[in-house]
Amino acid sequence: MSGAPDLKVLEAAATWYVQLNDDTCCDATSRAWQTWLHASPQHAAAWARVEKLQQQWARVPRQTALSSLSAAKAQRREVLKILSLLLAAGACSWLAVEELPYRSMLAGQRTGSRERRSLRLDDGSQVQMNAHTSLDIRFDSAQRLIQLHGGEILVQTAKDTAQRPFIVDTGEGRVRALGTQFSVRQLRGRTRVGVLQAAVEVTARRSSGHPVRVEAGQQVTFDREAIEDISPLAAGSTAWVHGMLRVDDWRLGDFVEELNRYRPGVLQCATAVQDLRISGAFRIDDTETVLENLSKTLPVKVRFMTRYWASIEPA
Known part of the structure; x- marks a missing residue:
């Protein structure tokens, strides 16, 4: 993990x-x-960038800087807003790099680690935003476009009198709705689409082939170059809308990675216990209780280094 x-x-x-x-x-x-x-x-690379931003803070009036940090302590998601302002103001080299996350920070709609949001769009469509999601809404006379920068959404499209296509655009390609309910999740370098009703058409950004049609009950993952084989829609894939994480015989390491989406800070899983199996339904709005209960069902213990950093280790 030597990259950005x-x-x-x-x-x-x-x-x-x-x-x-x-x-x-x-x-x-x-x-x-x-x-x-x-x-x-x-971690070292991220901290070096924070130190570089600190040099920018040094040129901000002290009272203003302290006020901003106080707000960040009260609501931790404000940290990203502060970083986005500093990036826009002084870290121009960051803004020039496509892969860095400034677009997510500056998006028109954003959710934090413990936040979900429901949006009703101008055409009557509904968009459910999962935690850590950022997007922009760009409707015009030709199309209805959702630019998904990161995270996950569940979309229920409405009929449009102007018959404009409804499209979700990600870093890897486009998903065109065909009168449908579907989910789109931005992964690292990939996009996953699951269809609950009707169908969608998926196009990889750099593919020269035809769009792939995905029907209700199916899902597909794609990157910029190609679209993987269609597979059955994973059970419980949209349980987050109801505040739940449902897993069936998952690796503990995968479970912890997923749970980490709904917690501020860092949640790690020791290599020695990553292959333990776990099943059940868990409330994502109360991850503290989820962690407390892990030690009752698995041979693990949860060690808290700070409020925002926990590690799951062998018991």
Whole structure:
């Protein structure tokens, strides 16, 4: 993992910065930060970028900077808003790179780690936004376009009197609705589409082939170059709309990665326990209870280094 840090790592670095600048910061927090910093090259790269931004903060009036950080401590998702403003103001080299997450930070609609949102669009369509989702809505006379920068949405399209196509655009390609209910999830370098009603057409951005039709009860994953084989829609794939995470015989490592979407900070799973199996339905709005119950059903323990950093380890 020597490449540019992803949004989750950058968010963790911003969280550490806020905690370390808190008047209540203690030695234990500082030691935990040092452990996190040296745990991965991506962590070090993310922290180097935060330090570069700190140089920009030095040119901001002190009272203004402290006010912003105080807001971030009250509502941690404000950290990303602060970073986006600083990027736009002074880190021009970041803005020039397509793969970095500034588009997500500056999106018109965004949700935090413990937030879901329901949108009713001008045409009557409904969009459910999962946690850590960012998008822009671009309706004009020719099309109804959702630009999904990150995260996951569930779309219920409405009939349009102007008969404009309804399209969800991601970094990997486009999904065109054919009078339908469907989900779109942005993965790392890939997009996954699941269809609940009717059908959609999927086109990879750099593919020269015809669009692939995906019917109700099916799902497909694609990158910029190609579209994978169609498979059955995973059970419980949209349970998040009702505040649930449903899993059936998942690896614990995969479960923790998914649960991490709904928690602020960092949640890790030790290699020794990643292959344990887990099934059940879990409330994503109460991840603390989910973690507490893991040790009752599996031979693991949850160790909290700080409020925003937890590790699942062998019992």
